[in-house]
Every structure is written in structure tokens, then in C-alpha cells.
Amino acid sequence: MRTMDFIALLLMIIGAINWGLIGFFQFDLVATLFGGMDGWLSRIIYALVGLAGLYGLSLFGKIDNESVRRTE
Template structure:
């Protein structure tokens, strides 16, 4: 898979996670749990895990940003 495509997928998942956490923080409403059958359902757990992995992958984007600034 192309690294750029993986970056966009990770960014999309991180944004979904950020929106979900915002909803939880402001309104005590877990959109992922509501859409996919609660926090204990397997699909919700897969989504939470994918968002978590995407967040960890997004940490590598800091290195890409600093490398692109050095090359400019």
C-alpha cells in the first residue's frame, strides 16, 4: 500500500476518534457505541482499536513533517 494512502486512512481514523471523544466529553454521547451496538460489541472494539493504531501511526507524521521542512 502506498504510504500516502496509509497517511490519509490514518488521518481519517484519527479525526473520527477526535470527533467521538469530543462528543463524549461535551455530551456524554459515544457515537461509535451507539452506531455499532455498544462498547462491548466486537465491531465497536475493532473500530476503537483501529483508531488507536491510527493514532500511534500518526505519531510518525511528526517525523515526516520535520524531514520535509529540512528538505525545503
Template sequence: MKTLDVIALTLVIIGAVNWGLIGFFSFDLVAAIFGVMTGFSRVIYALIGLAGLYAITFYGKNNSNNQ
């Protein structure tokens, strides 16, 4: 895997764990660590969102490897 792919996948996993914690326990891990909607927490949320959008390209990469 390319470095960017690993970083994106790691951020997507962090986002998924955070959403799981919010859904099951009403606990926002990012807000607990970095503060509620501070500038830095907004950057973290934005990076996780961008990583999720980038991760969509994994579908195309997977199909091109199978042919």
C-alpha cells in the same frame, strides 16, 4: 499523502470527534452506531487507536520535509 496516511488521519479525526462528543455531551458515537463494546465496535476502537499511534510518525515526516 500516501493512502495509509489518509486512512490513519481519517480515523484519528473520527476518534477526535467521538471523544469530543463524549466530553461535551456524554454521547459515544461509535457505541451508538455499532453497539456498546460489541466485537465490531472493539475493532473500530482498536483501529482508531492504531491510527493514532501511526499518526505520531507524522511529526518525523514533517521535520524531514522541512530540511
């Protein structure tokens, strides 16, 4: 499961950096690198980042469980 967590975290970081670039500079790095927002490769990257974000929601349960184990 650690591999999946690492991949999800990596994709979430890529997404966060991309959103930061869009917010600050109106520059979409994913679209620039992979053929525009409507390009099939860009859409795959956007979808993977979105799925990683949804998977990231499950990590909140892991954080809570780890903090409970430490206090016991």
C-alpha cells in the same frame, strides 16, 4: 504510503470527533452506531483508531524532514 496516511488521518479524525462528543455531551457515537462499547464491531473501530494514533506519531518525523528540505 499516501493511502495509509489518508486512512490513518481519517481514523484519527473519527476518534477526535468521538472523544469530543463524549467530552461535551456524554455521547459515544461509535458505541451507538456499532452495538455498544462491548460490541465486537465497536471494539474493532476503537482498536483501529488507536492504531491510527500510534501510526500518527510517525508522521511527526515526516513533518520535520519536509521542513528541513524546504529550507535547503
